Amino acid sequence: MSFIQRFTRNPTRDSQTQTHSSFEDLSEDQLETHLRIARYGSFTLTDAVRPSYDLQVVPRAGFRHDRYRDEETGIEIPVLMGAASREAIVDLYFDLLDPLGDEVDVVLETSHECDHGGHRDMVREAIDLPILKSILMDYEDLLLDDGCMGIAVMNPSIPLELQFDEHKLLIAYGQNLRAFEEIFADYGVRCEEGIRFITEAEHVHSSSEDFIERFQSLKYDLGIDV
DSSP states (O other): OOHHHHHHTSTTTTOOOOSSOTTTTOOHHHHHHHHTOOEETTEEOOSSEEEOTTOSSOOOOEEEEEEEEOTTTOOEEEEEEEEOOHHHHHHHHHHHTGGGOSEEEEEEEEOTTOOTTOOEEEEEEEEEHHHHHHHHHTTHHHHHHOTTEEEEEEETTTTEEEEEOTTOOEEEEESOOHHHHHHHHHTTOOBOTTOOOGGGSOEEEOOOHHHHHHHHHHHHHHTOOO
């Protein structure tokens, strides 16, 4: 399947509700040209996502602070959300895993072959972090370029959680996020509280049959039977 076909299988999945899509009324050449653009200034996207045609959000590196509120308990948890350029994001991700400790739980999230807006979660508990990193290194292509796959790694005893989501955003949850801030800074990713991310406007995801097969292999290597 070609690059352009991967994007156009479901071009508005996970986009914000709006009355008019920026992708409507485009010629095939216009659409293909837009979807092939990966670089915006010094920032390079992975192949997993592309922004709206009218660039409602221009992709760039940076992180900001937010808060997540659990609707059931009312508890608020500090959140750090960040984006990094393609050439740095995998190394950054592996370094961001270190504050989670020596043994972690893993949740794979997939929207492969799911209905619109749906996804499935699969859990592997109690895996040594060095082993997890070793396995994930063999799936760098999946981590980078599959727009229907995300991964969350957590240590409930701390507690901290780090997500590398379908949009290739890095999202940390926990009461003390200083270690994550310092690692972002080491990679030259600065705090900009006003930054907007690609998820906050219309965007499109990319995946492929090859990535579906690779995802199955990753599940097997992680010991997930679902």
